[in-house]
Amino acid sequence: MNMEAEALGAIGDHFRRARLAARLTQEQVANLAGISRPRYRDVETGSAAARTTTLINIARALGLEMMLVPQAMVPAIEALLHPETEDDRPAYSPQPESDDDSRPHR
Amino acid sequence: MNMEAEALGAIGDHFRRARLAARLTQEQVANLAGISRPRYRDVETGSAAARTTTLINIARALGLEMMLVPQAMVPAIEALLHPETEDDRPAYSPQPESDDDSRPHR
DNA sequence: TGACAATGATATGTTTAGGCATCATGGCCT
């Protein structure tokens, strides 16, 4: 349950870097995303888990897009995003995730 | 404000396809993601906007990963994901998004 | 035919994202 906080913090950091790179204030991004400044601040500091629609709106305000991709494709996409850097986790990147569970699988 | 509903529906469809491909029931995915079945159903049908943490948990339960990527990179990533299919929107894919606004940009 | 599994759907209650208003702090001006 605490690994979720890490994910939120990573996303917040990502947003913050994108915002500063775009030279926007928290208030401007909040307005673009249709939320209040205090709320956007909570998202950026990782102290709140925004709704999916809000996440998408913030991302787009910052020139980003939210995507769902197969875990196996993540490394290839990472390589595409930052060409010659070797290891550079995108923050909210996946844990190995030991996915064992009850699967009757029919 | 209604374009958000489309995005949610697209995400829900994406989840549903991934779930069926993995031969999992709604209840199994819900358990893996740590939410109730009725809630997962709402997400899958696009009638509810899950929180960011929940979105990540569901995605991982289905072998997917949530990523935030520059909008300019989306086409390249799409091409990477489905090699020779030509048009196949990932559902929540971006609107052209006329991003004009007040930017004092100092 | 009945039993079971999966999904759709509804109702009630709790938790939290979200808005709005407000104040404090720190930096940068002229």
Next chain:
DNA sequence: AGGCCATGATGCCTAAACATATCATTGTCA
């Protein structure tokens, strides 16, 4: 010094994401 701007951080309130329980529908299989 004072004033402005961006950010951090409260408080109270509403809306919506959650849980839990329950019932109906559909399909499959013995």
